[in-house]
Amino acid sequence: MVTANPTTERVEKLAIEDLTIRYGDTVALDSASFKVFENEIFGIIGPANSGKTSFLRALNRMNEMTTGMTVDGVVRFDGTDVRDWRDVYALRSRIGVVFPLPVGLPLSIYDNVALSPRLRGIKSRAELDTIVEQCLTRAALFDEVKDRLDSLGSLLSGGQQQRLTIARALSQDPELLLLDEFSIAVDPVTTMRIEDVLKDLKQELTIVLVSNLVRQARRLADRTAFFLGGELVEVGETEALFTGEVKDSRTTDYLEGRFG
Amino acid sequence: MSSSFSTTDLNVRNQRNERLFKLLFGLITATLILPVVIIIGTLIVKSEGTLTWAFFTEDPTNGMTEGGIFPALVGTLWLVAVALIASVPLGVAAAIYLSEYAKDNWLTRLINLAIINLAGVPSIVHALFGVGAFVLFFNFGTSILAASLTMAVMTLPVVIVSTRESLQAVPQSFREACWSMGATRWQTIWRIVLPNSISGILTGVILEVSRTVGETAPIMFTGAAFFLPFLPSSVFDQTMAMSLHLYVISTQVPHVPEGLPYGVALTLILIVMVLNSVSIAFRTYLRGKKKW
Ligand SMILES: Nc1ncnc2c1ncn2[C@@H]1O[C@H](COP(=O)(O)OP(=O)(O)OP(=O)(O)O)[C@@H](O)[C@H]1O
Ligand SMILES: [Mg+2]
Numbered sequence A: 001m002v003t004a005n006p007t008t009e010r011v012e013k014l015a016i017e018d019l020t021i022r023y024g025d026t027v028a029l030d031s032a033s034f035k036v037f038e039n040e041i042f043g044i045i046g047p048a049n050s051g052k053t054s055f056l057r058a059l060n061r062m063n064e065m066t067t068g069m070t071v072d073g074v075v076r077f078d079g080t081d082v083r084d085w086r087d088v089y090a091l092r093s094r095i096g097v098v099f100p101l102p103v104g105l106p107l108s109i110y111d112n113v114a115l116s117p118r119l120r121g122i123k124s125r126a127e128l129d130t131i132v133e134q135c136l137t138r139a140a141l142f143d144e145v146k147d148r149l150d151s152l153g154s155l156l157s158g159g160q161q162q163r164l165t166i167a168r169a170l171s172q173d174p175e176l177l178l179l180d181e182f183s184i185a186v187d188p189v190t191t192m193r194i195e196d197v198l199k200d201l202k203q204e205l206t207i208v209l210v211s212n213l214v215r216q217a218r219r220l221a222d223r224t225a226f227f228l229g230g231e232l233v234e235v236g237e238t239e240a241l242f243t244g245e246v247k248d249s250r251t252t253d254y255l256e257g258r259f260g
Numbered sequence B: 001m002s003s004s005f006s007t008t009d010l011n012v013r014n015q016r017n018e019r020l021f022k023l024l025f026g027l028i029t030a031t032l033i034l035p036v037v038i039i040i041g042t043l044i045v046k047s048e049g050t051l052t053w054a055f056f057t058e059d060p061t062n063g064m065t066e067g068g069i070f071p072a073l074v075g076t077l078w079l080v081a082v083a084l085i086a087s088v089p090l091g092v093a094a095a096i097y098l099s100e101y102a103k104d105n106w107l108t109r110l111i112n113l114a115i116i117n118l119a120g121v122p123s124i125v126h127a128l129f130g131v132g133a134f135v136l137f138f139n140f141g142t143s144i145l146a147a148s149l150t151m152a153v154m155t156l157p158v159v160i161v162s163t164r165e166s167l168q169a170v171p172q173s174f175r176e177a178c179w180s181m182g183a184t185r186w187q188t189i190w191r192i193v194l195p196n197s198i199s200g201i202l203t204g205v206i207l208e209v210s211r212t213v214g215e216t217a218p219i220m221f222t223g224a225a226f227f228l229p230f231l232p233s234s235v236f237d238q239t240m241a242m243s244l245h246l247y248v249i250s251t252q253v254p255h256v257p258e259g260l261p262y263g264v265a266l267t268l269i270l271i272v273m274v275l276n277s278v279s280i281a282f283r284t285y286l287r288g289k290k291k292w
Helices: A052-059 A088-093 A109-119 A125-138 A142-148 A158-171 A188-201 A214-220 A238-242 A249-255 B007-046 B053-057 B070-101 B106-118 B123-137 B144-168 B172-180 B185-193 B198-214 B242-251 B259-288
Strands: A012-023 A026-037 A041-045 A069-077 A095-098 A176-180 A206-210 A223-228 A231-237
Touching (some): A012 A052, A012 A206, A026 A052, A026 A206, A026 A223, A041 A214, A052 A206, A095 B172, A125 A142, A125 A158, A125 A188, A188 A206, A206 A214, A214 A238, A223 A238, A231 A238, B007 B259, B053 B070, B070 B144, B070 B185, B070 B198, B106 B144, B172 B185, B198 B242, B198 B259, B242 B259
Parallel strands (some): A026 A231, A041 A206, A041 A223, A095 A176, A176 A206
């Protein structure tokens, strides 16, 4: 898989078939179908209320924790319908999520990152130490916080908390990483650092990147989908979209900043 | 806008109104505080000399016209402690269920409504319920157990409501972050929600205690005795209690020296004030340790 030519032999990580998401009677996403391949960064762009966050919530069955949210159609994760996973907690633990606003849990920095391993039953302090250092390092945060791992994660700066959230997601050892407009509360320099981290991570896992910045999607995503008002307007190779090979004129309008 | 209506006139009027309302609301507040000041002041003046060490440590003697309040003091502690042991675990469990597990449907809303209404039921009604349920039906007799359970039932709604509020003060984003890592609801509650609401829950509980200390009606028919100059040895005994003792010596017993009821009343208020101070100190401590 690593040696395979990425354009010819791509392994399917997610298959979305006729996915429709509703809140009561409001349709947030209307029968979308597309695939996400292993070891790619899959970008999702679109203006506010286009159903991007709702889509992410359907992937790890967080819709079950949201009153009024219903999901029809199929999401296949590694070929299996996510609804057929008997253990939803095991499913979620394989999917890391980073939210638009950083969520530093009211625990120490160390405990933030050690939480997921602990939930998996890892107790050995040495093992936890290794995981914490590794994940913080990969999220480009370790050097800034290594002397105060005991202080509260929720009191870090916004940009630091977002990297802490990424470290926490990585501590799940996920196969799929969902990022929802991660750079909203992060300064440009930190954003660039995180973007570099994501490019490296692509070697090991699959990333779905919802972005409010069209240019960020262009920098990072291998393929990109364009959502608009609950409709999947377009999906294709990112470069192709940006160089004008689009089927729908609304895509060009959005990419060129004519709305949204 | 007519130009003759100059803004400076308006400013002057606004400033005058501002002063007027500040004064008005200040006066209203002062009138409200006044009764409290008068009550405590009267108690302190009239009870002069009664609050001695012996008053707290000796039995009442001579038909309750002399001596101390020791058995009533101890009895009140028993009643409150047993009531807490019953109401806190149940109330906290119910609040966790309602806040963290229950779906927002008509049944949950009905239960919430019932809880709020239950909090408004007069204590004498709870007393009669206690007689029927605990004294007679469960056959606990008039005992600390029956009286405390009656008070527990009475305080349960308030414990539930205050606990639920503390739980809901924990931001939803923390729960979502935990769930999306694969944590169960219980793991999330145990590791994140409870540790960050426990101080708020305890504050509510302490406030609740201070309320039960003064209750008379619910214990009067279920377990508190007029006069019982020895200490209870188990929850199946009757006991004296501060609140009932105050009622008895001020209305039922002849020739009580004037200072005595005032001394008992002042002691009651002191207990409540100490408990409330603990609760406020706790809350201040909690605010200082705010974690987000
Ligand atoms: N919990 C909810 N209850 C009801 N409606 C919701 C809920 N969450 C989202 N919606 C609705 O679903 C639609 C899609 O919302 P969603 O959050 O998926 O959009 P989005 O593309 O992520 O937007 P943004 O860029 O602003 O984050 C919107 O119309 C929104 O109002
Ligand atoms: Mg969103």
